[in-house]
Amino acid sequence: MSIDWLLIHSPALIIAVPLFAAFAMPLIKKLGNKTRNGVALATVLLIEILVIMLAKDVFASGARSYVFGAEPGLTLPSGYIVPIRILFHVDGMSAFMAIISATIALVAVIYSLKFMEKETALDRYYLLLLLMMVGMFGMEFTADLFNMFVFLEVLSIASCGLVAYRIHLADAPEGALKFMVISSIGALMVLLATGFLYGQYDALNIAQLAKELQFNFIDKIALVLLLGAFAMKCGSFPMHQWVPDTYSVAPAPISILLVVSTQVSLYALFRVVFTLYGISSNVVVVGWYLIVLGLSTLFIGVTMAIPQKDIKRLISYLGVSQIGYMLIAVGVGFSLFANPVEFEIYGFRAIEGGIFQLINDSMYMGLLFLVSGALYYRIGTRNLDSMGGLARPMKVTSICFLIGSLAIAGIPPFNGFASKFMIYETVYRFNPIISIVAMLVSVLTLAAMVRAFSAAFMGPSLPEFKEVREVPKSMILGMVILASMVVFFGLFPSLIVDNLVEPAVRALISRPSYIISLLGG
Amino acid sequence: MQSILTTPSGYWDPLMWLFGLAVAIGFALFIRSLGQKSYNKETDQTKPFISGNPEVSKSESHVKASNLYWGFMESLKSYYSKIMRFHTGNVNDYVLLLVFVIAVMFLIIVLAGVI
Numbered sequence: 001m002s003i004d005w006l007l008i009h010s011p012a013l014i015i016a017v018p019l020f021a022a023f024a025m026p027l028i029k030k031l032g033n034k035t036r037n038g039v040a041l042a043t044v045l046l047i048e049i050l051v052i053m054l055a056k057d058v059f060a061s062g063a064r065s066y067v068f069g070a071e072p073g074l075t076l077p078s079g080y081i082v083p084i085r086i087l088f089h090v091d092g093m094s095a096f097m098a099i100i101s102a103t104i105a106l107v108a109v110i111y112s113l114k115f116m117e118k119e120t121a122l123d124r125y126y127l128l129l130l131l132m133m134v135g136m137f138g139m140e141f142t143a144d145l146f147n148m149f150v151f152l153e154v155l156s157i158a159s160c161g162l163v164a165y166r167i168h169l170a171d172a173p174e175g176a177l178k179f180m181v182i183s184s185i186g187a188l189m190v191l192l193a194t195g196f197l198y199g200q201y202d203a204l205n206i207a208q209l210a211k212e213l214q215f216n217f218i219d220k221i222a223l224v225l226l227l228g229a230f231a232m233k234c235g236s237f238p239m240h241q242w243v244p245d246t247y248s249v250a251p252a253p254i255s256i257l258l259v260v261s262t263q264v265s266l267y268a269l270f271r272v273v274f275t276l277y278g279i280s281s282n283v284v285v286v287g288w289y290l291i292v293l294g295l296s297t298l299f300i301g302v303t304m305a306i307p308q309k310d311i312k313r314l315i316s317y318l319g320v321s322q323i324g325y326m327l328i329a330v331g332v333g334f335s336l337f338a339n340p341v342e343f344e345i346y347g348f349r350a351i352e353g354g355i356f357q358l359i360n361d362s363m364y365m366g367l368l369f370l371v372s373g374a375l376y377y378r379i380g381t382r383n384l385d386s387m388g389g390l391a392r393p394m395k396v397t398s399i400c401f402l403i404g405s406l407a408i409a410g411i412p413p414f415n416g417f418a419s420k421f422m423i424y425e426t427v428y429r430f431n432p433i434i435s436i437v438a439m440l441v442s443v444l445t446l447a448a449m450v451r452a453f454s455a456a457f458m459g460p461s462l463p464e465f466k467e468v469r470e471v472p473k474s475m476i477l478g479m480v481i482l483a484s485m486v487v488f489f490g491l492f493p494s495l496i497v498d499n500l501v502e503p504a505v506r507a508l509i510s511r512p513s514y515i516i517s518l519l520g521g
Numbered sequence: 522m523q524s525i526l527t528t529p530s531g532y533w534d535p536l537m538w539l540f541g542l543a544v545a546i547g548f549a550l551f552i553r554s555l556g557q558k559s560y561n562k563e564t565d566q567t568k569p570f571i572s573g574n575p576e577v578s579k580s581e582s583h584v585k586a587s588n589l590y591w592g593f594m595e596s597l598k599s600y601y602s603k604i605m606r607f608h609t610g611n612v613n614d615y616v617l618l619l620v621f622v623i624a625v626m627f628l629i630i631v632l633a634g635v636i
Contacts, residue, residue: 182619189623223630228622231622245610300604304604306593307594307605412533417535454584460580494523
């Protein structure tokens with residue numbers, strides 16, 4: 001097995017390895033807890049390496065397609081040719097998303113080693129965690145609308161199981177039930193839209209559909225269903241209410257994977273808007289739809305975060321708010337799509353800001369959720385009213401929280417500032433009022449985080465926390481990895497934008513390239 | 522430089538910003554070093570003065586999260602009473618909102634033919 005072989009088959013391996021490891025977990029647990037943990041860690045580490053190799057190749061040599069099944073297909077004894085052919089297409093945007101998913105999954109497993117130690121049935125925990133990865137990578141790589149639905153379902157079912165994992169906590173099954181109901185309805189809408197498009201064009205391939213789309217009555221219904229379903233799955237207003245209910249009750253490492261799963265839904269939304277419908281839709285209306293959705297999400301998310309007493313609900317609402325930034329930036333870029341001059345001047349840069357915000361969001365949101373998990377691990381509560389003076393016994397945790405808080409509020413020199421700076425500036429040229437609201441939301445975000453930091457970490461040492469000490473090393477390592485990335489991305493924004501974000505945005509907006517690379521000239 | 526982020530109107534250099542911050546902190550520390558050094562530590566000179574009232578115990582002086590931003594919450598009471606009522610926590614409402622958004626989009630995009 002050479003490196004070239006690994007590289008060629010990496011799109012398949014990135015799905016197959018965690019899938020195989022997931023279903024092997026019940027057998028691996030017979031070999032002991034250490035082996036089970038080791039296999040889970042080795043799997044995510046291998047996936048991280050494969051994703052980096054694949055991304056490097058895609059950024060250097062262009063998009064890669066991977067075909068499962070043969071041409072023309074499987075021939076049954078009756079002579080009927082079954083067109084079994086599954087297509088993966090990894091372009092810059094897919095590779096970018098895969099980097100986020102693989103990195104966060106790696107951190108989640110490292111953190112879980114100690115955080116989940118006291119729980120039972122951990123083979124099922126790792127099984128579901130690896131299935132979540134399969135769902136995410138599948139959605140990112142697939143070039144087929146029906147398979148996107150299948151992987152969305154894999155992701156939702158695995159996520160639901162993990163949200164309800166700590167079933168002994170009263171609110172975990174409730175959060176999971178809400179997630180299950182809302183995810184099922186969303187997935188059904190995706191399936192219905194896929195059915196409408198398949199019925200019309202006899203195709204499921206995104207490139208084929210994009211090429212043939214006539215934007216008739218049925219196509220518009222499919223667009224409405226897809227936009228609604230993915231906007232709900234990414235937690236945009238007014239369909240955001242499931243987010244705090246779900247994120248807050250899931251174990252902290254799962255909360256960070258849920259953040260990425262909402263970003264994957266955002267990716268799916270962008271794919272529908274840019275690649276599937278693209279310029280054939282009225283870009284101004286769709287762009288403004290994203291902007292209005294983003295603005296309302298931004299404002300409602302942050303104002304709901306401020307009065308929260310549960311630290312994870314507070315962070316969850318801020319997570320909702322952060323999705324708004326990405327929607328606004330990409331909406332501005334998309335609405336300028338039909339105007340090449342303005343798009344070149346600031347539309348492209350607005351989308352870059354939104355996509356840069358996406359990777360930054362996964363880092364600082366992940367960090368904040370891990371810190372809240374560390375607090376829960378040591379003091380057994382998420383209630384901010386019951387906390388205080390924890391900076392003394394939990395120094396590293398408090399520094400990590402401070403870094404995450406400053407980053408999410410867009411304070412320099414952390415990563416949140418760099419992406420928000422790009423968004424403010426480009427959106428200001430489009431419409432100053434939107435930019436001013438976005439800046440105001442940053443101020444309110446800082447206020448929410450100052451409140452959380454002050455309540456949890458500042459103040460005198462409380463007698464009930466006399467015995468509290470720092471969390472175990474593997475949990476610290478998880479937090480420090482993300483904190484380091486937050487600082488690094490903030491100090492070297494150009495390195496990230498030029499090498500990761502720009503190729504991703506070029507791939508996202510290049511609808512003809514997507515179609516040509518899959519269907520040929 | 523990989524640290525300089527160019528934008529349509531200018532650029533952002535975090536390393537330069539850090540340098541500026543370091544200079545500002547250095548300057549602040551310099552001014553502080555010029556201050557009075559003759560106070561006695563661990564005496565009444567370093568204790569907080571609360572208009573002559575006795576100092577409360579440290580654990581009692583911690584301001585809880587619910588008490589922070591009381592003024593902010595009080596002044597936005599009418600907004601929060603509405604927005605809190607909107608967040609019912611009832612999954613039926615979540616589905617209703619999804620259906621509502623889809624219906625509005627259907628009216629705008631499909632029936633009104635805006636796109």
